[in-house]
Amino acid sequence: MRVGVIGVGRLGSLFARILAGHPAVTELALAGSKPGSADELADELGVQSMPDADRVLAVVDAVVIAASTAAHPELVRRAAAAGLPTFCEKPIALDLATTDELIELAASAGIELQVGFQRRFDAGYVGARDLIRSGRLGDIYLVRTASHDPAPSPESFIATSGDLFRDLVIHDFDAVRFVTNREIEEVFAVGGAGFPEFEPYRAHADHGLAVGTMRLSGGSQAVFTATRHNPAGYDVRMEIFGSAGSIAVGWDARMPLRSIEPGSPPAPIAPYCDFLDRFSPAYRAEMHAFVDLVLKGTDNVCPPHEARAAFVVALAAGRSAAQGRPVPVSEIT
Ligand SMILES: NC(=O)c1ccc[n+]([C@@H]2O[C@H](COP(=O)([O-])OP(=O)(O)OC[C@H]3O[C@@H](n4cnc5c(N)ncnc54)[C@H](O)[C@@H]3O)[C@@H](O)[C@H]2O)c1
Structure with a gap:
């Protein structure tokens, strides 16, 4: 081919x-x-x-x-x-x-149009989805996501990539939908850029950090945190708290976070440094899936309507941050 x-x-x-x-x-x-x-x-x-x-x-x-x-x-x-x-x-x-x-x-x-949400090919996110589908976590009460970039992207990238929500947090919106099999019905986002490191984002009327809440279908609730500057490393995680158990995605020996509790392991020697480092097995699986889609007609794991659904939530988050109110995703048409 x-x-x-x-x-x-x-x-x-x-x-x-x-x-x-x-x-x-x-x-x-x-x-x-x-x-x-x-x-x-x-x-x-x-x-x-x-x-x-x-x-x-x-x-x-x-x-x-x-x-x-x-x-x-x-x-x-x-x-x-x-x-x-x-x-x-x-x-x-x-x-x-x-x-x-x-x-x-x-x-x-x-x-065929496959869209690049590589977390759908990451072992941790897929494992969490499988556990939820099996029912072994019980009812899903709460989800917490984090997307913390180590350092601002080059200015040329910032200028052409959309804002924090369409470029970065969109991965969390997709992952929440993919892993929980629930729709995000409403989002309330608060952004900011009030630190020197975020000046390149401020210059493009963008956010350097944001937090937000998501109301999911079926009564579950989720929160996200996102930043463009996390010098400890590239920190992308998800935690899921259910009536029958709690799990974490991305919590491993290279997670760029250290516990200060006595007796805890020291900070990782080689924390994840960027998206290529953290997700290279997922990008590989994603490219192999695309080749299989073309050659063998296998399932499209990230078809356009799924990508659209995450994008609509990103637009709702942008409107929420701009207007300071919760935005129902159905408002975006
Ligand atoms: N899925 C993920 O985890 C992930 C991570 C990073 C970037 N991305 C996405 O991948 C895309 C590229 O991001 P990147 O980080 O590699 O950015 P980048 O700036 O490093 O690379 C983009 C490249 O595209 C080139 N380019 C621009 N217009 C072009 C055109 N018309 N034809 C050919 N080349 C053109 C630029 O010169 C540049 O070399 C973006 O859409 C970004 O949102 C996704």
Whole structure:
């Protein structure tokens, strides 16, 4: 199978490396935002570099879009026009109208569209989902999520990625839905950027940190915390408290949090440093699932309507933070 990767920044280069080593991928073609920008990586991997996305789309059987978020809509339109099964990083677009347009376009073109919520391929999140489905945690009372980035992203990324909710907390919104099998019905978010480290976000009218509550279907309640600056490391976790047990996802020897209780283990020597470090097995499983989806017709673990559902919650969270009130997700249409 011939695969293209469009956008070879932090995540696209990892996807290219994974696909270059995939036994079913016979050819790999890369393109960046400018001619030549994928050359170095292509040389290293022994694959093709193309001057632009259209040249890639002309010679592949499937495409992975890992370009900056603002570029997703046009690239998905072109991939759909070429009739190619498509993997697109989250979010598909930065507004709901465009998201819906692209979902309809993919459906009418008859192409598969898998969206990049890699926590759906992470052993911990999948294990938590399985436990809840088995009933062994009983009724799910409370869920706590954390997405704490170690350091602000480069300014070029901030400018094109949407806000904290559409770019980062959207992963928690998706994970809550995926793991609990409950809908998020209402969200109340409070954002802030009142520290020097968050100046790049303030400059883009964005938040550097946020907390929020979520009312879930079936009576469960959830909370999230998010920050763009957590020098202890990349801390992404979920805790679930049920009537028959409590569990934690992401609580392992590399968790960047230390207990100050006497006799507790010391701080980890090598805490998770970034998303690539924490989730590389999940990204690998995600790319392998996309290849299987194309070649074998296996299930699409993250279809567009699921991605849309998390995106709508992110929009509700943004409105909530802006207006200082709880926002029913049904308000976003
Ligand atoms: N699922 C996750 O955990 C996760 C983590 C990080 C980023 N992402 C998503 O992945 C995407 C890329 O993020 P990143 O961190 O790799 O960003 P990045 O800024 O490191 O890389 C983006 C690359 O896309 C290139 N680009 C921009 N427009 C392009 C175009 N029209 N054609 C080809 N290339 C183009 C840029 O030059 C840059 O090299 C974003 O949509 C982001 O939301 C997802």
